[in-house]
Amino acid sequence: MGRILTAALLAALLAGPAGAACFVEYKAKRDGPLRLHYGIIRLDDGACANPAPEIAARIGRDGWELLTVMRRLDRDEAEQRRGDAGAYFLRY
Secondary structure (H helix, E strand, C coil): HHHHHHHHHHHHHHHHHCCCCEEEEEEEEEEECCCCEEEEEEEHHHHHCHHHHHHHHHHCCCCEEEEEEEEEEEHHHHHHCHHHHHEEECCC
């Protein structure tokens, strides 16, 4: 019983406070040849106010260049756009 309670408490702590994250739509490109993608990314609360630097850093590791940050989404809106983002839904 103690181990289960400890595991549950640890999971709650790692999850953080409710609403401590946001979802953001963005568009990106990669040259040579030109490729574009639309994605949805989950950011920690600290990056939500100014998401561009965090998004650019994450997608940049795979050679993508951030074109635009579109808008912030709530969880339901992000889920509704899952199909539009395809492989780039929460990839980064």
